[in-house]
Each structure stands twice: as structure tokens, then as C-alpha cells.
Amino acid sequence: MQKPSINDIQDEIIEAFSLLDGDVEMANFYLMELGQKLKPLDESDKVDENLVKGCQSKVWLKTEFDKDTLRFNADSNTAITKGLVSLLVKILSEQKVDDIINADLYFIHRIGMNRFIGTQRSNGFAAMIKQMKIYAIAYKSKMERKAS
């Protein structure tokens, strides 16, 4: 089965969050549930070199390449952050490298994330996205070098 597009998944997430009616506590619990569903990383992958810099809590991010797509595996030591990470994994994992690089993650604004995660966590969230895009860009340039 083909993986739904980045925007289709974003729209699904926006829809799900709209049911929470802006209730911060419910959004937290929902994120925790999502986090619990995320496949945990092996303990051996929870190492400093996989840590995303700029997050208040610990977030580990690992990538695997498969032709022109990139798979993300991630984990966090805090439950709500893990939920946040799971959203990004759901959207960006197993997508084409170009699509990851060019992704416009409008869902962040549309679900009003700033309101329930605050500025400090928003910065951490932005760091996660940046790290994912950097992996995609690095992979792309590696592929291009190989091709030439």
C-alpha cells in the first residue's frame, strides 16, 4: 500500500485535534496516547549521537534509507514529547527525500500547537523538524554525488 502524502496525513491530524476543542489537558493526554503507540527505539540506539540538540527533554532520532525514501525512528524520555515526536514520524517517515525537504508543516499552526506546548517546547519541536530535514538534505546530496 502506498504511503499517504504528507499533506493528507497533516489533514488527518488537524481533524483529530479539532475534536479536542482546544482543551489543553485533553491535548496532552492525546499526545501521550500517540506517544505510547510509537515504536520505541532500542536502548542501544538511545545514545548521545542520536540526540536532537535544542530540546529540553531528551529526543533520539534515527534514520534508515530505502532508495529515495527516508524512514525515521524516534523516542523521548518524556511522554508528551514522545507524542509530539510521533506526529512528525507519522508525517515524515517513509516519505520521499524531496518531499521531506520541501514539506510545509502547516498542521503546527492549524492545531494551535504553540498554545498547548508553549514557546520553550515549540523551539524544541522546531529543532526536531530541522534535524529531520537536515538528514533528508544530507541523504539527497549523497545520492547526487553517487549519481554523478
Next chain:
Amino acid sequence: MGSHYETLNKDILDVQKIREEFPILHQEVNGKPLVYFDNAATTQKPIRVINALTEYYSGYNANIHRGIHTLAEKATSAFEDTRKAVKDFINAREVEEVIFTYGTTDGINLVASTFGRANINEGDEVIISSMEHHSNIVPWQMLCEEKGAKLKVIPINEKGEIIFEAFEKMLSEKTKLVSIVHVSNTLGTINPVKAVVDKAHEYGAAVLIDGAQASAHINIDMQALDCDFYVFSLHKLFGPTGSGILYGKRSFLEAMPPFRGGGEMIKEVTFEKTTYNDIPYKFEAGTPNIADVVAIKKALEFVEEYGKDNIAKYEDELLRYGNEQLQTIPGLKFIGTAQDRVSVISFIIEGIHHFDIGMMMDARGVALRTGHHCTQPLMDIYNIEGTVRASLSLYNTFEEIDIMVEGLKNIVERFK
């Protein structure tokens, strides 16, 4: 449940009346009434302090000490009135011993850069404790590195109390300064600072006390304590942010070189040479934080109106009740259980990260602090990453403790 205690303790402090003075407390956060339990980070401000700021800016804003016009005169006298009020508040011998700073960190850096640079040399020793805030660690590390001096650290016991015998053994003629926190911001421990001062003085060492957390909770008396320096922040004492106090004994302050150079701190300037002003002005270069300093007088009046003894008594009751109620939460472990404490409660809950607790409690309107509280070495001693901290003030209620405990129980339930 807590409301019963409210009535019982009304004789000590009329908390409902006090709460009326704090406009910020009467709001909803995330649809729930605000419970503000982050007072160790900064206290809220009574309306009289807020009004004093407005009155200053709308009535007599002017630069102080040099202008001869009426507004300058009025502003200068209000600024100096606060200095006198601080002198009385801390029972200093002389008003000149009160220096305005930008806060506790600024005060410690001032002492490190002046007294420290002038008196601490290669091979000398500076003693701090294991429960210091980073602001009472880093300036001394920097100084020791620069001078080739040694930084020694007083160990603590499991409860979070300094081991006094270990401190005694550390002292020698090499000890030039002991810099220790009066009340731990993370553990709430009240340190036996008088005994520390007396013991250090036997060896001729100077003593600086970091009173950032102590000033709002317990009596601070410079003459009784006999420390050489005492620093604190006024925003933790119901005053505006960006202002603090350095108390120093006259003999120390006079012997110290100046800190920042500029206007106000000089007596005479030529391109060849500058002579410095007398204390306290020698240490107050540039235009000070006039409006905030003026408003601080009102914060001190607020505290004195209710009385430090009554405040301490009420907060002790809050602490006792808080401890008792939190104990009923499965998996909760207190960090810091010293005999002598102020109303600061640090804890962890097994299996739940403190950030998650902080965020979920915020969703319920409860403002708690989570993390290492700028005491990373202390976290290392307890082998934890951080704690959840509830720091209570005189306007907090027993009912608010109930709200926090109910919220925590709910979270624990969710994580099962």
C-alpha cells in the same frame, strides 16, 4: 478538606485579604483558576507595588542624585528612602552598607570581581556548599581558575543538610571566603548560617550569604548574623524584577576596588586619573533602576505589615499540610527532607518524567517548576535529572494544595 485549615489559620494570616492585593492571582489559566506555586522563581506583586511604579513614572520620573530641579529631588529622596527601608528590613548598622544591584547573581559577581580579585590568590581556598545555585558556583569557579585558587564543596547528607563537621575540617588559614546559600531554592533547607559565619571567622575567612530564597520567608538580621556580605533579589520579595541588594560591612566595602566604571561612582575625573565616590555610590555606576527601587519600599511595607513571624508560621502550616497530602500519592518521593525548612517542596514521582508532570499540571492551571532548578551538581548528588518543585508563599491556600494533590493523583492514575 483544605478549607478547614483556612479557617483554623485565619488568626495567623488573613489570606483572603492578602489575595485581594494580588490582581494576578484572580485569573484562569487553561480554563482553570490559577494556582501559583512557583514563588521560589519569583513572587507575585501586590497592587501597592504596581501602583508605586505607575505613580513614579506618571508623577516624578527624573534621574537621581545630580539634578537640582524638583522632580529630581523627589525621585532622589524616594530612591534613598528605599535604601533606608532596606537597612531597617535587614537590620544593617548603616545605610551606606546597602548597595543596589540588579539581583542576587549581580551581587555575587560584584563581590567576586572586587573583593575576590583583590583578596583571593594562588593557593587560597573558597568554600561553597553542595546545594548552591549556579550563580553561587560559577562566579567562584571563574575566579579560582583565574587566580589558581581552589574551590571546595561542603557535602550534604541524605536529607539535604550540610555536614557541618566536614565544613569545619575544610577550614584553614588558606580559606579566604565561604559563600553559602541561606535557604536552598531546590530543597528548601535552611542552613545554619550563623554557625557557618562564626566558624569561618575563627579562621579569618570572609563570609557571603546568598539570601535569594531566605528573604521572603525568614528574618534576616545583619547585625545578629555578622556575615560580611549578604545578597538577595527583590523580585522574590514581592518587588519588581531587575533589582537586588548587596549588603556589605563598611570596612569591606571601603577596602574593595570599584566594580563597574562610569557616572555616579566617581568623585573626580580627569583624563589622567579618577578618584572614586564613597560607598554606596562607588558600586552604583550609571543610572540605577530607579522606578523599581522606589517601588520596593512598598514591597517591604507589605511584608512588615503582615510580619515575618506570622508569615513564617503560616507558611510552616502550608508546608506541613503539603507534605502530609503529597505523601498519599503513590510513587512520590520527596527530594530534601531537612529538619529546618521553608515552604519549598521538591519531589519526583516514579515512572513519570517531571516535564510531563509540569505540563499536565499547567493544563490544570497549576504553575509548578520542573527541572534542575539551576542546581545541576545537586541533582547529580541525588542521581536524578530534575524534580517537580512547589514553592509556596503567604498568599497560597490549603485549598490550592488540595487542587495540586488531586491533579497529581489524576496524572498517576493516567500513567498506570
